[in-house]
Amino acid sequence: xxxxxxxxxxxxxxxxxAFDYLIPSQWEETIQxxxxxxxxxxxxxxxxxxxxVKRESEFKQLREIIEPMDLVPVLNQELLKxxxxxTDHTLCFKIFAFQVMLPxxxxxxxxxxxxxxxxxxxxxxxxxxxxxxxxxxxxxxxxALKNGLVPYLQRASAEGFLEVxxxxxxxxxxxxxxxxxxxxxxxxxxxxxxxxxxxADKQKQVLxxxxxxxxxxxxxxxxxxxxxxxxxxxxxxxKKLLWEAEKEVYRDPYENRTFERTSPLPLTxxxxxxxxxxLDSIEGNQHEVFLLYGVTGSGKTEIYLQSIQEVIEKGKEAxxxxxxxxxxxxxxxxFKGRFGDQVAVLHSGxxxxxxxDEWRKIQRKQVKVAVGARSAIFAPFENxxxxxxxxxxxxxxxxxxxxxxxxxxxxxxxAKTYSCPVVLGSATPSLESFARAQKKVYHLxxxxxxxxxxxxxxxxxxxxxxxxxxxxxxxxxTKLFEMLKDRLEKNQQSVLFLNKRGHSSFVMCRDCGYVVxxxxxxISLTYHRAGVQMKCHYCGxxxxxxxxxxxxxxxxxxxxxxxxxxxxxxxxxxLPEARVIRMDVDTxxxxxxxxxxxxEFQDGKADILLGTQMIAKGLDFPNITLVGVLSAxxxxxxxxxxxxxxxxxxxxxxxxxxxxxxxxxxxxxxTYTPEHYSIELAGTQNYDLFYQREMFVRKMHHYPxxxxxxxxxxxxxxxxxxxxxxxxxxxxxxxQVSNQAVVLGPSVSPIARINNRYRYQCLIKYKREPNLTKTxxxxxxxxxxxxxxxLLVSVxxxxxxxx
DNA sequence: AGCACGCCGACT
DNA sequence: GTCGGCGTGCTC
Numbered sequence: 001x002x003x004x005x006x007x008x009x010x011x012x013x014x015x016x017x018a019f020d021y022l023i024p025s026q027w028e029e030t031i032q033x034x035x036x037x038x039x040x041x042x043x044x045x046x047x048x049x050x051x052x053v054k055r056e057s058e059f060k061q062l063r064e065i066i067e068p069m070d071l072v073p074v075l076n077q078e079l080l081k082x083x084x085x086x087t088d089h090t091l092c093f094k095i096f097a098f099q100v101m102l103p104x105x106x107x108x109x110x111x112x113x114x115x116x117x118x119x120x121x122x123x124x125x126x127x128x129x130x131x132x133x134x135x136x137x138x139x140x141x142x143x144a145l146k147n148g149l150v151p152y153l154q155r156a157s158a159e160g161f162l163e164v165x166x167x168x169x170x171x172x173x174x175x176x177x178x179x180x181x182x183x184x185x186x187x188x189x190x191x192x193x194x195x196x197x198x199x200a201d202k203q204k205q206v207l208x209x210x211x212x213x214x215x216x217x218x219x220x221x222x223x224x225x226x227x228x229x230x231x232x233x234x235x236x237x238x239k240k241l242l243w244e245a246e247k248e249v250y251r252d253p254y255e256n257r258t259f260e261r262t263s264p265l266p267l268t269x270x271x272x273x274x275x276x277x278x279l280d281s282i283e284g285n286q287h288e289v290f291l292l293y294g295v296t297g298s299g300k301t302e303i304y305l306q307s308i309q310e311v312i313e314k315g316k317e318a319x320x321x322x323x324x325x326x327x328x329x330x331x332x333x334x335f336k337g338r339f340g341d342q343v344a345v346l347h348s349g350x351x352x353x354x355x356x357d358e359w360r361k362i363q364r365k366q367v368k369v370a371v372g373a374r375s376a377i378f379a380p381f382e383n384x385x386x387x388x389x390x391x392x393x394x395x396x397x398x399x400x401x402x403x404x405x406x407x408x409x410x411x412x413x414x415a416k417t418y419s420c421p422v423v424l425g426s427a428t429p430s431l432e433s434f435a436r437a438q439k440k441v442y443h444l445x446x447x448x449x450x451x452x453x454x455x456x457x458x459x460x461x462x463x464x465x466x467x468x469x470x471x472x473x474x475x476x477x478t479k480l481f482e483m484l485k486d487r488l489e490k491n492q493q494s495v496l497f498l499n500k501r502g503h504s505s506f507v508m509c510r511d512c513g514y515v516v517x518x519x520x521x522x523i524s525l526t527y528h529r530a531g532v533q534m535k536c537h538y539c540g541x542x543x544x545x546x547x548x549x550x551x552x553x554x555x556x557x558x559x560x561x562x563x564x565x566x567x568x569x570x571x572x573x574x575l576p577e578a579r580v581i582r583m584d585v586d587t588x589x590x591x592x593x594x595x596x597x598x599x600e601f602q603d604g605k606a607d608i609l610l611g612t613q614m615i616a617k618g619l620d621f622p623n624i625t626l627v628g629v630l631s632a633x634x635x636x637x638x639x640x641x642x643x644x645x646x647x648x649x650x651x652x653x654x655x656x657x658x659x660x661x662x663x664x665x666x667x668x669x670x671t672y673t674p675e676h677y678s679i680e681l682a683g684t685q686n687y688d689l690f691y692q693r694e695m696f697v698r699k700m701h702h703y704p705x706x707x708x709x710x711x712x713x714x715x716x717x718x719x720x721x722x723x724x725x726x727x728x729x730x731x732x733x734x735x736q737v738s739n740q741a742v743v744l745g746p747s748v749s750p751i752a753r754i755n756n757r758y759r760y761q762c763l764i765k766y767k768r769e770p771n772l773t774k775t776x777x778x779x780x781x782x783x784x785x786x787x788x789x790x791l792l793v794s795v796x797x798x799x800x801x802x803x
Numbered sequence: 804a805g806c807a808c809g810c811c812g813a814c815t
Numbered sequence: 816g817t818c819g820g821c822g823t824g825c826t827c
Contacts, residue, residue: 006827010804019827042806042826059827 002028003057004065006048008041009108011093013781019048020057022064031065034073034080036106038066038168045166047108049098051080069170074102074363076382078417085413091776091795092403100403101378103346105356111167112141114153120161126152138165180233181216183243192241202232207241219244259336264306271299274445278307281421282314282385289412291392291437292425294447295456295685296656300425301331303447304388305338307423312342312368316385316420320371321407323394324348329595330620331390335371346372346379374399377407377414384418387411392424392433393649398800406798408433427656427687428649431698434691435705457627457658457665461683463674464631475570480628480668487626488578488607492663494626496571496610497654498563499634507534507545511554516546522752527559539755564610567630571608583611616654622661627654632671632679639750640802641703644678648690651682702742704798707765710776711799713749714783715757715792725791726760729779733764736775741766750802757792763802773797 005018021039023031031037031050039048040063047069075083079101086097099107115138116122122133129152132139141164144153156162182189193207205226223230236242267275274292281288294300308318322331324347335343344358344367361367363380370379374397377387389397389411397407408424415422424433424442437444450456462477472478487494506524507516517524518536525534525543535542549557559565564584571580581601583594594614601609602621609615629651636647651669659665671679681690699706712729716722726746733743742765749759766772776795783793 003827008826010826012804014824015804015826017827021827039827044805044826046804057827062827 001025001055002031003054003062004031004037004050005052005054006037006039006050006065007094007098008039008048009046009095009099010041011095013093016093016095018051020059020062022062023053024064027065027068030071031068032073033077034075036069036074036108038069039063040066043164043166044110045168046110047168049075049095051083069108069168072363074106074380076380078382078414079378079380081417082378082410082414086403086405086410088773089409090403090405090797091773091780096402100375100399100405101380103352103356103359105352106170109169111169113138113165113167114141114144114157114162115139115165117161117163124159124161125156128152129156177247178219179216179245179247180219180222180237181243181245182210182214183240186211186214189241192239202226202228203236206233206236210242259333259340261340262334262337264309264338265302267302267306268299268451270447270449271303274447275303275306277443277445278303278386278421278423279310282307282310285419287416287419287421289415289422289424289436289442290445291429291433291442292423292445292447293429293434293437293687294425294427295450296427296653297450297454298427298447299451300390300447301334304390304423304425305334307386307388307421308339308369311385311420312339314385316368316383317379317381318369318385319376319379319381319387319411320369321374321376321387321389321397321411322371323391323396324373329598332371335369339369342368344370344372344379346370346376348373374407377410384414385420386423387415387420388423388425390425392426393428393430393645395646395800398798400801404796404799406800409798428652429687431645431691431694432705435695454659454661455664456685457655457667459655459667459669459683459685461632461674461679462668462670464670464672474574475567475630475670476574477668477670480670481574483626483666483668484575484578484608484628488575490625491607492625493601493604493606493621493623494608494628495615495624495654495657496567496608496628496630497615498567498610498612498630499632499650507557507559509549509551509554510556510558512549512552514549514551514557516543516550516557520756521754523754538751563630564612567610571610575608578608579606580608580610581606583609583615613650616650616657620657623663624658625663625665627658627665627667629654629667629669629671632669632682633673633676636673636676636678641698641701642800644676644694644697647676648678648682648694651679652685652687655682655685702765707742707767708769709799710764710766710772711796711802712762712764712776712779713759713794713796714746714761715754715759716790717757719758721791722758722760725783725793726762729793730762732779733762733775737764737766737769737772741769741772761802 002023004021004023006021008015008019031053033050033052035050037048037050038045045066075098083094083097083101086092087094116133122130125133129149132149144150153162157164184192189207189211193204193211196204196207206222206228209222209226219230219233222233233242237244278290292300292303304320311318320335332345344361346355346358350358362370370376370381389408392408399405411422433442436442460479462479464477467477484494507527508514515524516534518539518541520541521536521538523536523538525536527545528535532545533542534545545559546557548555564582568580568582571578581597583597600606604623632647632651636643655667658667669679669683673679677693678690681693698704714722714726714729716725723746730743730746737743743762744765745762746760749761752759764772780793780795783791
């Protein structure tokens, strides 16, 4: 008898281990590690992952696996191993580590139902239940709960008339089509054609088709071509001349689009120098991490493409990560254009079914390249030849829920297994990566100039305090206004960038400054235009927008938006002839509207593109010659040690949108703190100097890359409980770590309260702490036991946002 | 997580 | 004396 070790779909400390099950003999050959199975767990049926098949178990009373959920493992050996690695490094439950590697569609859904017991009839049941079982033998538990039927159900089940069943359901069904193919050879087919009765005209046509085309075809296409009905084809299948099968098809989200095929471009001298070590690494099957540091427009993408080309020619596969790809259709186009249908694209803009289909293409080895956002790092390839992370400094590569992994770390781990290179590309590398490159841990490759040697756009920093002193109270400096007007006359395009703190809009009273905030959480409510409602992003609380201020009864309480609305209004006043496209959460809410708006801008249907963060990346339009940043310093004052770095990166990136082609570009940065080094140096686009300045600050304050961080957040409904619990944790930590490490806190979390739970945190800064993982695990374990009294403890190793 | 088992207060 | 409150512990 074979036995399977199964990780069950119950995220809890006590169940975070493998459970052994007997494999029923009919599945003995089928069930393999990496498959999902349905297993009995207590009274329920739940999903689990087989991690091992063995012959013995230390448990004697084993139950049997109910059924496999896959015919082929969904996780290969490498991914199973990677799951363990993820669990150890992010301190998450094993089940989360496996689930995160699969498309959401493969996450099980559970349904609890009651069913009439064999031999029982509706009339046997208590009266109130009878109508529910008149037409159907099952009743959904949810419905029973809503209608207060549970006591009756319990009685009926005790009497043996009903039984409770648990169903495990898949979220998506595979899309299937009928396929028809020849069951015999061409010669035999010709003979059979002769033998058909004279009146079987349609059947003859079908056979004739297969004599000409000796391959399978979709039933629908065949009947359409020959104008035959499916019964004609069926008859031939009956005669065993043709075969019929159900075949899985993929919904291709890009199927209606054509991609202009491109071929490798000749490389510049700098590109040739940069790509050489990568190609060598591919050639020699060497694991190495490259930091490709190149200014915007220096041709990093072409290096990616040609490296991938090399990998494909070696018969291997490539993973390319891009930040939130739905936002960069231009990037998709470049990969699809070069590698055509060898590319699978995984991003958040796809439906669950579409994502699943793209994932299946990878799993079935029908593609060679996976392009996608963070989670694409788990693409189920088995012969990876290169992993590329574009814009490696992007914070979206860090997942902020369990498992709290960073795609870069996963990339390096997988690349080690496959002994292949990792390429991290950026114009403004994260300090961590650049520091590693300096220490020769990563191999630094530089592309210092733009292609065709276009100059970087000239940047001018405008001190808005001066503007105010000069009597200009508008949000446009005189200079920016004049330049906008100039571009309008020249028929060139401009981009206006509004750097907003956070990305949401709020409602504020203009008289007293009161901001409508959530009663459960210490953050302001977000305005949602659609429902004229205000919503809390953390707990889901909703309330209507107040007409008068609850504090001072003023009527001047209103929506502050992302500010783009206001900018648009003001633009309309000062430049009424300008055609403006506004891009923010309000205008891009609907699927595809983002791409549509960009297309309109590209087609020259507008003069000015106005937007927030989301327009900072990936725009590459030839006619943009002016970029204006309306407020550069709004995110500089966030309580985050990376705020300077983020400001510098964002400003540099936005500036890079201008003048990427023939026309030279100009950039205007408006700020209230022009003397801050991250703004000043973004102005001169001097990354190296910024790096030095920021490294000095980080060293002073014991922050990464000089120290590692771990963040512990504790929450509870009672303020006193959180404080004392966090205090206890901090004391414990201090007793466990070496004197090289610093434990900060307990301190109030930047978001002091979420969903009526007070939040305190504790930050550990350390250099080398071999036992820290163990210590953190101990803390998690101890508080899992105390979770009963409502205390929640979460640990984030290498946090990105300290909130 | 769910669910069962089990031990103490307010009711037919 | 019973129904049910949710504290505790188990699920291969």
